Amino acid sequence: MNKLHLRLLAVLLLAIGGGATWYKMAVLGLPVTPDSTTQIWTVEARITFEADGGPSQVNLAIPHNPPGFNVLGEDFVSGQYGLARDREGDNRVAMWTARRASGNQALYYRIQLAEDANGETDMTSPTPSYPEVPDYPEPFGSAALTVLQDVREESADISSFTRRLLLRYNSSDPGENVQVLRGDIDSATAHVDNLIDILAGARIPARAVQVLTLRDRMRRAEMNTFLEVHNGSEWIPFNPVTAERGYPSNVLVWKRGSERPLSVSGGSSGDLEFAAARTVREVVAVAEQRAMQRGTSMLMDFSLFSLPVQAQNTYRLLLLVPIGALMMVFLRNVIGIATFGTFMPILIALAFRETQLAWGIFLFTSVVAIGLAIRFYLENLKLLLVPRLAAVLIVVVLVMAVFSIISHKLGLERGLSIALFPMVILAMTIERMSLVWEEHGAGQAIRQGIGSLIVAILAYLVMFQPQVGHLVFVFPELLLVVLAVVLLMGRYTGYRLTELWRFRHLILDRNRQ
Amino acid sequence: MIRLFKSLRQAGILGMNERNARFVMLHNKRSNYPLVDDKLITKRRAQDAGIHVPTLYGVIEIEHQIRGLPRMLGEIEDFVVKPAHGSGGNGIMVITDRHGGNFRLANGVLVGMEEVGHHISNILSGMHSLGGQPDRAMIEQRVQFDPMFEEVSYRGVPDIRTVVFKGVPVMAMVRLPTRRSNGKANLHQGALGVGLDMGTGLTTTAVWKERFVDEHPDTGNPIAGLRIPEWGTLLELAARCYHLADLGYLGVDVVLDRHQGPMVLELNARPGLSIQLANRRSLLRRLEQVEALDDIPEDPRQRVAITQDLFAKNNPPAPQTVIA
Numbered sequence: 001m002n003k004l005h006l007r008l009l010a011v012l013l014l015a016i017g018g019g020a021t022w023y024k025m026a027v028l029g030l031p032v033t034p035d036s037t038t039q040i041w042t043v044e045a046r047i048t049f050e051a052d053g054g055p056s057q058v059n060l061a062i063p064h065n066p067p068g069f070n071v072l073g074e075d076f077v078s079g080q081y082g083l084a085r086d087r088e089g090d091n092r093v094a095m096w097t098a099r100r101a102s103g104n105q106a107l108y109y110r111i112q113l114a115e116d117a118n119g120e121t122d123m124t125s126p127t128p129s130y131p132e133v134p135d136y137p138e139p140f141g142s143a144a145l146t147v148l149q150d151v152r153e154e155s156a157d158i159s160s161f162t163r164r165l166l167l168r169y170n171s172s173d174p175g176e177n178v179q180v181l182r183g184d185i186d187s188a189t190a191h192v193d194n195l196i197d198i199l200a201g202a203r204i205p206a207r208a209v210q211v212l213t214l215r216d217r218m219r220r221a222e223m224n225t226f227l228e229v230h231n232g233s234e235w236i237p238f239n240p241v242t243a244e245r246g247y248p249s250n251v252l253v254w255k256r257g258s259e260r261p262l263s264v265s266g267g268s269s270g271d272l273e274f275a276a277a278r279t280v281r282e283v284v285a286v287a288e289q290r291a292m293q294r295g296t297s298m299l300m301d302f303s304l305f306s307l308p309v310q311a312q313n314t315y316r317l318l319l320l321v322p323i324g325a326l327m328m329v330f331l332r333n334v335i336g337i338a339t340f341g342t343f344m345p346i347l348i349a350l351a352f353r354e355t356q357l358a359w360g361i362f363l364f365t366s367v368v369a370i371g372l373a374i375r376f377y378l379e380n381l382k383l384l385l386v387p388r389l390a391a392v393l394i395v396v397v398l399v400m401a402v403f404s405i406i407s408h409k410l411g412l413e414r415g416l417s418i419a420l421f422p423m424v425i426l427a428m429t430i431e432r433m434s435l436v437w438e439e440h441g442a443g444q445a446i447r448q449g450i451g452s453l454i455v456a457i458l459a460y461l462v463m464f465q466p467q468v469g470h471l472v473f474v475f476p477e478l479l480l481v482v483l484a485v486v487l488l489m490g491r492y493t494g495y496r497l498t499e500l501w502r503f504r505h506l507i508l509d510r511n512r513q
Numbered sequence: 514m515i516r517l518f519k520s521l522r523q524a525g526i527l528g529m530n531e532r533n534a535r536f537v538m539l540h541n542k543r544s545n546y547p548l549v550d551d552k553l554i555t556k557r558r559a560q561d562a563g564i565h566v567p568t569l570y571g572v573i574e575i576e577h578q579i580r581g582l583p584r585m586l587g588e589i590e591d592f593v594v595k596p597a598h599g600s601g602g603n604g605i606m607v608i609t610d611r612h613g614g615n616f617r618l619a620n621g622v623l624v625g626m627e628e629v630g631h632h633i634s635n636i637l638s639g640m641h642s643l644g645g646q647p648d649r650a651m652i653e654q655r656v657q658f659d660p661m662f663e664e665v666s667y668r669g670v671p672d673i674r675t676v677v678f679k680g681v682p683v684m685a686m687v688r689l690p691t692r693r694s695n696g697k698a699n700l701h702q703g704a705l706g707v708g709l710d711m712g713t714g715l716t717t718t719a720v721w722k723e724r725f726v727d728e729h730p731d732t733g734n735p736i737a738g739l740r741i742p743e744w745g746t747l748l749e750l751a752a753r754c755y756h757l758a759d760l761g762y763l764g765v766d767v768v769l770d771r772h773q774g775p776m777v778l779e780l781n782a783r784p785g786l787s788i789q790l791a792n793r794r795s796l797l798r799r800l801e802q803v804e805a806l807d808d809i810p811e812d813p814r815q816r817v818a819i820t821q822d823l824f825a826k827n828n829p830p831a832p833q834t835v836i837a
Contacts, residue, residue: 333530382631385638435640439603440702493531500517502786505725506793507520 006491010484017480024475034470037280038114040072041214043252045109047262049270053102056266057095061210061255062109064092067123067237068249069113077108090126090256105267114281115249123234128205134197143180144201151202158204158231159245166227166243169195192225192240193258205230208258209237214250216278223254223261223274304476317350319472320463322482324349327459329489336496339452340429340436347422348452349459354417357460361453363403363418364426368449370399371430372437379434393427525795527786532762536800540679540761541782548758549780552651553597558757564750565776567593567654567768574649576637579630582652586611591655594629596636598648602699604641606632607655607669619668619696656776659769665689665705665729665736669696670768673709673747673775676784676796677763679809680755682748682820683799685709686791687716687741692731700787705729707736708792712825714744720790747775748820752813754780799824 024030047058058081063071076083081096096107136144151168155161169178169191181198185191192208199206209226226247227240237247247253255261264270304315324346331337339345352360374395378388403418429452437445462468472478500507521528527536548554559566570592571585586592594606606629610617617623633650635641642648662671669690676684686706690696693703700706705726708717716739719726728735741747751765754777764784767775789796802823803809810816 336529382627384634385640435603444701491534493528493534495518495521495526495528496530499526499528500514500521502723503521503524503526503790505720505723506524506526506790507517 003491006487010488013480013484013487017477017484020477021475021481024477030474032471034466040279040281041069041113041115041252041276042279043111043113043212043214043274043276046273046275047105047107047109047264047270048273049105049264050268051098051101051103051105052266053100054266055097055099056101056105056264057097058105058107058265058270059263060094060096060107060109060272061088061091061261062094063111063252063254064090066113066253067247068116069252070116072112072114074109074111077110079105079107081107101266113252128207128230130203131200131205133203134200136201139180140183143177144198146177147181148198148202158229159236161202161204162199162206162227162229162236162238163243163245165198166195166238166240169198170241170243188240189225189258192227195227195240199229207235207256209253210255210258210261211247212252212254212274212276213248214252214276214278216276219273219275221274221276222272225258226251226253228256304473316469316473317353319476319479320469321346321350322479323463323468323472324459326482326486327462328455329486331455331458333489333492334494334496336498337451337455338448339455340432340448341425341452344425344429345452345456346459347425348456349463351421352456352460353464354420355414356417357457359414359417360460361457363421364453364456366403367396367399367418367421367426368430368433371396371426372434375430375434389427389431392430393424396423396427396430525798526789527795527797527800529786531797532786533783536678536762537783541763542759545758545760546782549760549763549782550600551597552595552599552779553649555757555777555780556651559754559777562753562757564753564757565773567656567770567776567778570652570654572597572649572651573633573637576634579633582629582633583626585652593651593653593655594633594636595651595653596641596648597651598639598642598646599636600642602697602702604632604636605697607696609655656768656770656778657772659742659771661739661742662687662689662769664732664734665739667692667694667696667731669694669698672698672778673741673767673769674781674784674788675748675751675765675767676788677751677755677765678800678803679761679806680752680813681803681806681809681816681823682711682751682765683803683824684788684792684794684796685711685748685751686788689729691721691729693722700785700791705736706787706791708788708794709741710825711748711820714741714747715739716741718791718793720787723787723790725790725793742769743774745817748817749813750775750777752816752820755813755816758782 025032045060045062047060049058062074062085065071076094076096078096080101081098084095084097086093086095094109135141147165147168151161151164155164168174169181171178174182181194182191183194185194189208189210196206196208206227206229209228210223211226212221212223215221225240227238228235229238230236236245238245260272262270262272304312304319307315325343328339328343328346332339332342348360348364351364355363371392375388375392378391383391400418400421400423404416407414407418408416433445433449436448548558553569553572556566556569570589573579573582573585590611591609593608596604599605607619608616608629609619612623615623615625616629636648636650639647656670658666658670665671666689671687671689673685673687675682686708688698688700689705689707690698691703691705695702698704700720703722705719705721707719709715710717716737719736721730727737747767747769750767754765755763758780760780760782762782762784764781766778766781768778769775786796803819806819809819
């Protein structure tokens with residue numbers, strides 16, 4: 001009954017801990033290893049214009065859920081301007097306003113994006129109504145109808161229809177009809193508008209989309225125009241020149257519609273320039289930022305990343321303690337190593353993090369050795385227990401201070417980190433060690449001392465594996481798994497490894513018989 | 514490695530984890546621990562039950578009382594100072610003789626009152642007690658051990674540890690102090706552990722520092738074949754101790770005084786596993802045999818009969834000579 005209870009509890013903990021971890025790995029995309037990184041684009045739009053001196057307003061269309069990207073954050077550099085954000089049709093608009101502005105003005109909009117090919121973007125809305133067939137002038141009208149008729153015969157659906165049309169429109173050997181359709185248009189945007197007009201002749205809803213093709217360290221870049229057609233259920237993007245379907249991974253959709261994204265009142269028409277830079281960032285931070293931006297996952301809302309950085313750092317350390325405790329259980333109950341104090345080695349291992357291993361071992365051994373020597377001297381004075389412990393504690397602090405000063409003078413900055421040793425624990429260790437020394441002999445005392453040190457070293461090596469630290473911090477629910485393992489080990493009634501040695505003669509004896 | 518684990522399992526050796534999980538935690542109620550951890554309580558309950566224990570001369574509870582020690586002792590020449598909550602034989606000071614104002618320790622060294630006082634105040638401050646809580650010091654009769662041990666022990670007092678499971682003595686050993694253990698009867702500290710035949714009280718095999726030996730490491734005398742006097746009384750005493758603390762898995766430490774016979778020194782709620790090495794026998798098998806019994810009689814004598822029945826190597830049991 002008891003055992004069943006324990007097993008059920010362990011299974012439950014394993015399921016919760018494992019399940020939450022799996023969810024965070026598979027669904028939220030948190031990385032399993034500490035070094036996974038992703039591409040981050042920082043795109044900056046720079047608006048410059050000459051203000052008249054009166055009130056001025058600047059409207060800039062800004063990206064909204066761009067396909068293929070996750071928005072991590074935006075900021076606006078507005079100077080004296082007031083800022084408002086609004087929806088305008090399919091687009092988002094930033095509006096800067098100032099009561100009085102004169103001379104050269106510069107405004108910035110910056111957006112941070114993570115590439116995410118699987119990111120979900122709504123490509124279905126808005127569902128347009130079918131356009132009326134326009135009243136084409138001649139000879140444009142008859143050319144359009146002929147071309148549309150040809151294209152319709154070559155295609156199966158709206159997507160292939162559009163593709164055929166684009167190929168034909170951009171053909172290096174355009175027929176007479178296409179030449180009429182192209183006319184003397186020279187800007188790419190105007191061509192897209194023209195195509196939308198032609199597609200309306202087949203009653204296909206289409207729209208222009210202004211995009212930015214991102215290149216690392218690009219400056220003074222300008223927008224291109226893409227074409228999107230609606231096939232009755234969703235918008236399908238096409239490159240209007242090459243007729244390729246879909247947006248390449250480095251193309252950022254900025255706004256829908258062919259109107260200029262920038263409009264200025266109370267000043268010159270204004271210049272809009274784009275710059276972009278690519279950086280590499282940790283996936284954890286990106287996933288965090290994204291989840292916060294979206295505010296979707298409860299699990300992430302309550303993650304340790306929501307804490308202030310200071311507290312985060314504390315927890316990065318604290319969460320390792322259960323790992324150390326797990327090691328202690330294993331080393332003591334399964335291996336059977338004797339140590340001073342149950343969890344003293346873990347605290348020492350935590351201190352090793354600051355001192356690094358070699359220095360840590362050296363400092364620990366010297367402080368304990370000096371402390372022991374002084375403890376033996378104090379024995380002569382016949383002090384009572386608590387004052388004696390206090391005296392040892394004071395000596396330990398003094399020894400630590402002296403160590404720090406000497407190592408600093410010698411230019412060994414590592415020596416300063418001795419201050420992080422848990423001094424009370426050290427004093428208790430010294431006291432216990434001296435008792436064991438007196439009552440069970442030096443051999444036993446030194447053996448337990450070395451046992452503690454070995455456990456501390458092992459705990460340090462495991463706890464401060466970057467992978468371990470990453471896992472417990474990003475997936476703290478793994479501690480439930482640790483808890484389950486500890487609970488199960490709590491009912492381990494098998495032999496300890498050291499008992500093999502202890503009872504070796506019984507086995508040998510038995511085997512001989 | 515796994516083969517080694519298997520052969521331990523086949524030999525029926527009781528390991529630390531199994532002892533704790535299956536016997537100590539299952540059969541010993543936590544609330545009864547103070548009854549054995551505090552030797553004063555043990556002693557009082559034993560006296561009430563008519564079980565022989567070393568006479569208590571006095572108890573020192575506060576620092577101030579230390580000065581009254583000589584008055585407390587009166588004419589008494591030899592005595593033992595021990596912490597009421599001591600463990601593993603720690604903190605015990607044996608005074609064999611008084612010489613003027615000085616005291617002679619078991620190892621022959623003369624020390625002053627100051628030394629003894631410091632030892633007592635260490636005890637009071639909890640240096641030797643479990644968990645370091647403040648403690649009391651007991652001043653009690655020094656047991657003059659039976660002459661049979663003279664040949665095979667080095668100073669100190671040999672004692673007989675019996676593991677009693679559900680009131681049935683299952684295994685026993687004599688612990689003989691050696692030069693190495695500095696007069697202490699604790700196997701960890703280098704005392705010699707000698708297995709006993711449960712039927713006759715004859716010494717069998719021995720272990721010293723986890724090694725099997727046949728002779729006493731200091732005196733060179735053979736160990737096997739010595740007969741513990743009043744073995745029947747001793748077993749009955751151990752069996753009766755079950756009622757003192759109501760602990761199912763219990764270690765009973767008995768000393769043999771040359772004048773007063775077997776006396777219970779202390780009880781232990783977590784007796785160690787070395788007894789298996791001393792006897793070269795599996796404790797687990799015997800515990801399981803007792804576990805398998807449907808009914809365990811109330812009468813300690815009948816429980817001793819079970820012991821003789823199950824675990825005696827040389828039947829029939831030795832005649833029960835009861836010498837008061």
